[in-house]
Amino acid sequence: MDNSLFCSLVQLGDDCLVLGQRLCEWCGRAPTIEVDLSLSNLALDMIGQATLLLDYAGEVEGSGRNADRLAFHRDAEQFRNALLVEQPNGDFARTIVRHFLYATYAEALFEQLSHSRDDRLAEIAAKTVKELRYHAEYSADWIVRLGDGTADSRSRILDGLEWHWRFIDDLFHDDESWIDCAERGIVPLRQALRTDFEQAVGAVLAKAGLVMPEKVRGVEGGRGGRHSEHLSMMLAIMQVLPRAHPAATW
Amino acid sequence: MRPVNAANEVGAQIAKALSQVPDPEIPAVSIVELGIVREIGLKDGLSWVSITPTYTGCPATDVIRQNVRVALDQAGLEAVEIRTVLTPPWSTEMITLEGREKLLRYGIAPPEPASGQAACPRCGSRNTMEISRFGSTPCKALWQCIECREPFDRFKCH
Numbered sequence: 001m002d003n004s005l006f007c008s009l010v011q012l013g014d015d016c017l018v019l020g021q022r023l024c025e026w027c028g029r030a031p032t033i034e035v036d037l038s039l040s041n042l043a044l045d046m047i048g049q050a051t052l053l054l055d056y057a058g059e060v061e062g063s064g065r066n067a068d069r070l071a072f073h074r075d076a077e078q079f080r081n082a083l084l085v086e087q088p089n090g091d092f093a094r095t096i097v098r099h100f101l102y103a104t105y106a107e108a109l110f111e112q113l114s115h116s117r118d119d120r121l122a123e124i125a126a127k128t129v130k131e132l133r134y135h136a137e138y139s140a141d142w143i144v145r146l147g148d149g150t151a152d153s154r155s156r157i158l159d160g161l162e163w164h165w166r167f168i169d170d171l172f173h174d175d176e177s178w179i180d181c182a183e184r185g186i187v188p189l190r191q192a193l194r195t196d197f198e199q200a201v202g203a204v205l206a207k208a209g210l211v212m213p214e215k216v217r218g219v220e221g222g223r224g225g226r227h228s229e230h231l232s233m234m235l236a237i238m239q240v241l242p243r244a245h246p247a248a249t250w
Numbered sequence: 251m252r253p254v255n256a257a258n259e260v261g262a263q264i265a266k267a268l269s270q271v272p273d274p275e276i277p278a279v280s281i282v283e284l285g286i287v288r289e290i291g292l293k294d295g296l297s298w299v300s301i302t303p304t305y306t307g308c309p310a311t312d313v314i315r316q317n318v319r320v321a322l323d324q325a326g327l328e329a330v331e332i333r334t335v336l337t338p339p340w341s342t343e344m345i346t347l348e349g350r351e352k353l354l355r356y357g358i359a360p361p362e363p364a365s366g367q368a369a370c371p372r373c374g375s376r377n378t379m380e381i382s383r384f385g386s387t388p389c390k391a392l393w394q395c396i397e398c399r400e401p402f403d404r405f406k407c408h
Contacts, residue, residue, distance in 0.1 A: 048303075134406070
């Protein structure tokens, strides 16, 4: 088995899966029906992306696990998602900031991945990046609308930024498997994407009349399976049914 | 769709069966008109149909696969294999002209890459605005006509 490729695919797939599940938590609870539909649509895209990536990871691993098996039968410490995507939804502004940071990062990443030397990953990325463009635009629109809105909406966006900014180092962390895949032309180094990311984020914040957050001491560990307690709480809900009835099919 | 061997009798039968499969979410158009059917292939006695998802998480994808299976079986084409392909990724340019006209008649503004402003499918006015970038299905955005006040779905362009 190509362990580095497996680990890298799990990192990519877990980001999509965990954030997709978080967004699903908004279903039926969003402030307006348009927002409810939008967040559900974002969630749907991400679950679809996770399925493609984790099914491929399962094939690379070669021991019979598919996307469902990987999603529902692993414990929190076996997940390799970034800490950013597992953060609780908070209010709508906090959700939007989380999505804006992820989508801005992911759009650049999947654009590069669509030129991967690994054909299957390139194929999945080419499909995914088209969806991510909508995610990045959608969340950037809301950042501007809320950041440049009322005093209340502006302070909520600032709170969201303050909450999430400490997880950016973790989002861009390249672990050994990832570096190995980067050396083989399968993935780009995340660090190499960071300057562009900060420029893109800064440009949207400027439009909203906001400035980039100060550099903070980052919290890391997601790619190594060291997660906050929020992930296991989320997985408990996500996994309870398939774990109670492991032989059930849809 | 690339009807490679549509001149061939089996290819023509497959094409005919597929043209009668509606999209489950937009029944006014067929999956062929939406550009979901990618290829009808025949080689060494094997025949297959390849289909492509419009969006990675589109819940209609599995339903479409089932409906294609049923349509092929009913046409006596049980041996035809169904394959799923991702490349080239589906784009709204793959919707046929006829498909676009049917969307419009159904009340959905078809994708127009050249124009930022959608035309209202009810009154034709371009004095319209986007309400939400995401609509009732992943492929649509929600718009409203400022002239006739009607809300309408617009096929997202990508």
